[in-house]
Amino acid sequence: MSHTVAVVVASTPRPTLAIGKSLTNDMPWPRIQPEIAYFYRVTRRVPPTPPNSPFKYINAVIMGRKTWDSLPTQYKPLSGRINVVVSRAASSTTSTFGELWVSDIEEGVRVLKQKFPVPSEGSEGVGEEQALALHRIFIIGGSQIYKLAMEAPKTSEAYPTCILHTTMLSPDYASDEGVDVFFPPIDDDQWKKGGLDRLVEVTGEKPEKVGGVKEEGDVAFEFGIWERNH
Numbered sequence: 001m002s003h004t005v006a007v008v009v010a011s012t013p014r015p016t017l018a019i020g021k022s023l024t025n026d027m028p029w030p031r032i033q034p035e036i037a038y039f040y041r042v043t044r045r046v047p048p049t050p051p052n053s054p055f056k057y058i059n060a061v062i063m064g065r066k067t068w069d070s071l072p073t074q075y076k077p078l079s080g081r082i083n084v085v086v087s088r089a090a091s092s093t094t095s096t097f098g099e100l101w102v103s104d105i106e107e108g109v110r111v112l113k114q115k116f117p118v119p120s121e122g123s124e125g126v127g128e129e130q131a132l133a134l135h136r137i138f139i140i141g142g143s144q145i146y147k148l149a150m151e152a153p154k155t156s157e158a159y160p161t162c163i164l165h166t167t168m169l170s171p172d173y174a175s176d177e178g179v180d181v182f183f184p185p186i187d188d189d190q191w192k193k194g195g196l197d198r199l200v201e202v203t204g205e206k207p208e209k210v211g212g213v214k215e216e217g218d219v220a221f222e223f224g225i226w227e228r229n230h
């Protein structure tokens, strides 16, 4: 499953798919610890490499500049993952937290594959250090970057094959004041909802961690997966 591109999003149920508030560049819901922990585990999980291997796997997250801006300084860059930020001003932007700036998602994927290639068998590491080898790429928002990814043609390097979709079932955040940022429609002709078995297989999570409706305070939510029909 090397180099697969997956979208990760939390939203209100279909068809609304609300994901944010533009005025505050924030999510509609408060921090939901189990959901944050799920995102952390899933986006960092990589296959083990044998001891003394010259390389180790790492995942990458690709996000829009506004989502990058919304991260509190203490979480920049998102740890244990290569952070890639998409901006029209990429060429004139200096990296301050080790993040990579690119001017579109395809360029992001290309640069990642070029900078972090999976070494062929028996190859040497880079000097004393273990080389980093790209495993998976996660598109983590926001709305503009999700739209670009969802519209990417099959031939694109950034074509996503699955959506890891956390649904915020209640309260009804979509009706809250200021909630005006949305995920693009998930077209039933293109996507099919996978079961718990697929979610477990793709994420590496334990079934009891991701199955059924979860509750945290007054928030009810559910982890899920959509996969391409063809």
Ligand SMILES: NC(=O)c1ccc[n+]([C@@H]2O[C@H](COP(=O)([O-])OP(=O)(O)OC[C@H]3O[C@@H](n4cnc5c(N)ncnc54)[C@H](OP(=O)(O)O)[C@@H]3O)[C@@H](O)[C@H]2O)c1
Residues within 6 Å of the ligand: 008, 009, 010, 011, 018, 019, 020, 021, 022, 024, 025, 026, 027, 063, 064, 065, 066, 067, 068, 070, 086, 087, 088, 089, 103, 104, 140, 141, 142, 143, 144, 145, 146, 148, 181
């Ligand atoms: N619920 C979730 O799972 C989730 C996840 C992430 C974010 N969010 C929410 O989503 C909101 C942010 O989303 P957003 O849509 O406003 O912003 P965004 O997608 O994070 O970033 C938008 C920025 O991306 C760059 N960009 C967009 N299209 C581009 C293109 N074609 N080529 C090059 N660069 C391009 C531009 O950067 P420049 O202006 O620098 O050129 C643009 O301002 C926030 O409310 C955030 O909390 C929710």
